[in-house]
Amino acid sequence: MSDQLAQDAVRTTRADVLLASAGERGILCDYYSETAAEIYRDIMDDEGEDTGAISEAQEFANHIPAGSAPVLELAAGAGRLTFPLLDLGLEITALELSAKMVATLSKRLAEAPAEVQARCTAVVGDMADFAFDQQFRAVIISPGTIAVLDDEGRAGLYASVRKHLAPGGQFLVGVGQQNPNKDEPLERFQDLTGASGREYVLHHQRWFPGDEEVHDITIYPADETADPFLICTHRMRIPNMDRIVRECEAAGFDVTVQHFAGKLPQDVLLLKASVPA
Numbered sequence: 001m002s003d004q005l006a007q008d009a010v011r012t013t014r015a016d017v018l019l020a021s022a023g024e025r026g027i028l029c030d031y032y033s034e035t036a037a038e039i040y041r042d043i044m045d046d047e048g049e050d051t052g053a054i055s056e057a058q059e060f061a062n063h064i065p066a067g068s069a070p071v072l073e074l075a076a077g078a079g080r081l082t083f084p085l086l087d088l089g090l091e092i093t094a095l096e097l098s099a100k101m102v103a104t105l106s107k108r109l110a111e112a113p114a115e116v117q118a119r120c121t122a123v124v125g126d127m128a129d130f131a132f133d134q135q136f137r138a139v140i141i142s143p144g145t146i147a148v149l150d151d152e153g154r155a156g157l158y159a160s161v162r163k164h165l166a167p168g169g170q171f172l173v174g175v176g177q178q179n180p181n182k183d184e185p186l187e188r189f190q191d192l193t194g195a196s197g198r199e200y201v202l203h204h205q206r207w208f209p210g211d212e213e214v215h216d217i218t219i220y221p222a223d224e225t226a227d228p229f230l231i232c233t234h235r236m237r238i239p240n241m242d243r244i245v246r247e248c249e250a251a252g253f254d255v256t257v258q259h260f261a262g263k264l265p266q267d268v269l270l271l272k273a274s275v276p277a
């Protein structure tokens with residue numbers, strides 16, 4: 001079965017148990033990989049109106065400086081936040097690592113009015129190392145998403161963003177706050193129903209190596225007899241805001257932090273960084 005293991009998938013404790021019982025049927029993959037794209041889309045149901053994304057977009061828009069340069073959204077996924085940003089009249093370049101996610105975003109875009117299509121460019125790219133021949137008045141990362149990058153990835157991100165911010169531009173990042181309450185359950189199961197009606201199970205586990213908070217998620221079909229049986233995992237290190245602020249300052253940004261006013265289930269902070277004139 002090892003040849004079926006996607007390169008970057010984390011073998012969570014829950015995945016271990018599931019792989020042991022599924023035997024040859026079991027396929028481990030990262031939740032954000034191409035292999036898991038169908039399940040991701042089924043669960044995220046990006047097609048419907050998402051009031052959370054609308055309020056997130058409004059909160060970001062409140063901090064975007066006036067100007068004619070476009071806005072760069074990094075790790076845009078299938079466009080959950082991109083479309084509400086477009087609805088606010090912004091011109092958006094959406095960069096995303098997964099070609100399948102970009103294909104989904106582009107498919108939705110093709111169904112949008114021509115005027116909206118004209119204001120959006122979707123590209124496959126790595127937010128830790130990107131190059132455009134233009135600058136942006138804001139670079140945005142949706143809440144929690146910076147956690148997909150490791151230390152080296154974040155260093156590459158800051159360097160790339162610096163090169164692409166127009167004078168007076170803002171780097172805007174939603175950062176989930178660590179939850180120091182270790183008394184809350186460390187492990188929980190949740191039933192999920194996809195847009196297709198298919199049922200899934202989400203297993204969520206928190207753990208605390210050193211001063212870090214790490215979340216392991218494992219998502220799999222509720223029908224454990226499925227063949228193949230896709231076990232999607234992802235590990236997120238909940239970034240310590242103090243560390244991100246220090247990193248941004250070391251990368252040459254002026255930084256402020258405030259509460260993110262969008263309607264989000266968990267407490268999120270907004271990091272605002274700009275390059276001094």
Ligand code: SAM
Nearest residue numbers: 032075076077080096097098126127128142148
């Ligand atoms: N921004 C979208 C939203 O709010 O729904 C997607 C957020 S999702 C938590 C994280 C996204 O980051 C995934 O679509 C994943 O493919 C993408 N991603 C992971 N690593 C990336 C990288 N190095 N560069 C660009 N995108 C990346």
